[in-house]
Amino acid sequence: MGGDMSMARDIRFPTKVQMGGNLGLMFELPIIVPLSLGSSLAVHNTLASSLQGGILYRGFSGTDLRLFASVKGLIYIGPGRFDLYIGASGGGSARYDRYDYTMLYFFYPGIFLEPFLEMHITKRGMHSFQLSLPLDLFFRKDLAMHGSFGIGIMWKIYPLIRRSRKRKE
């Protein structure tokens, strides 16, 4: 889940800010340390901008699918309780949205980069918490510029690690 601030600019009008939020699920598959690949599916909502000048950028909501690669490195080994990693994810996104107060649906792709800090709780082995700063650039054909940045919080569960550890015991 996360919150974001997006910037939109129509070629005729000034840039304005729109606030938003999202909630989703992510699947990540470690490939080779420190690389993993993953995908996420989220729902998001972006509020309309301010009314200044008598124009506003419409609010919208919808879903987004992300495919990404992620790298991370250990920066701190905690005293038996947690390890801290720093990393970044990057990839492509596809969004399918509907403008608020309409039945008008639209699609657009994008790219993103998401630096993060991840805290593994090593005592139990299968949980981690991630704090990220996602930066998105969207390829809208009806806007001169559309991007967003925000903050994300993620709780990760590693069921496969849990199972393998049990076997070793």
Add this chain to the structure above:
Amino acid sequence: MNRLKLAIILLPVVILACRFEIDYDRYAVVYGINNYYTANDLTYCADDAEDMAGVLLAQGYYVYLKIDNNATKTNMLIDIADIKSKANQDALFLLYFSGHGGPYDSGQNPEPPGSDSPDEAIVLYDGVPDYILTDDELSDLIEQIPCLKKVIIIDACNSGGFIGNELEADGIPQDYTGSTDGFFKNLGKAISLYANFSGDAFDISPQEALVIGAAGEREYSYEAGSPYNHGVFTYFLLETPKKGDLNNDGYVTVTEAYFYVLESIKLNWDGTSSAFAPHVSGGPVDYVLFKAE
């Protein structure tokens, strides 16, 4: 502590600085025709235009009202030329029309993806052949107006055909019978529209003006007696300054007005055998239409 005091002092200043007031000119061309020279007469279109003009005047618009035999194509060209000479980029231009509309096959102008092949047109009072104003002619006409904010509202049959969306899949069928297409049904269409976007403007593109059409491209709009005594679409449109501020921010935007009218028609009219649904332009921007009353 000092920082807290400063924040408390500055907060109202910041809020006031962000507060929006309509400080630009707004021009409205309002035409309604009951008594046609060339087509069958209608009953409430002149009332629609007069009452719409009243609402717009009360909201601070400069209104160019023409009824029946004054609602000619010639006069519309004159009114728009006058606005062209007065308006600046910051101003808002609104055109409202209540009268006959329909498909008109000029055979010359391409239509947006997924639309019917003929143009759509509104029918003005003048004699043949000048009484027709097609969607493409209207687009060319308003292109000359320097205002960046332009709104077209048409209470006429087939008026959804004036809308030139190229990137949005409309979940409301152009021949609405009471059901809409859901979120996932339009996914393939939306992807296809994005992939095939040409940038060529068809009809009235969202970049040119936001259009609200009372009915779909393939359906009629209706007028009715009591309790409406107006075009059904316009009856609810007239309520929007009082009831259309859906997000309670003190203003009614084009999209809010559209949605209020859409839902009101669905709730109050579409149980009849003459169901229809308004349509609206897509695009990322919206304009303030009214101050909420």
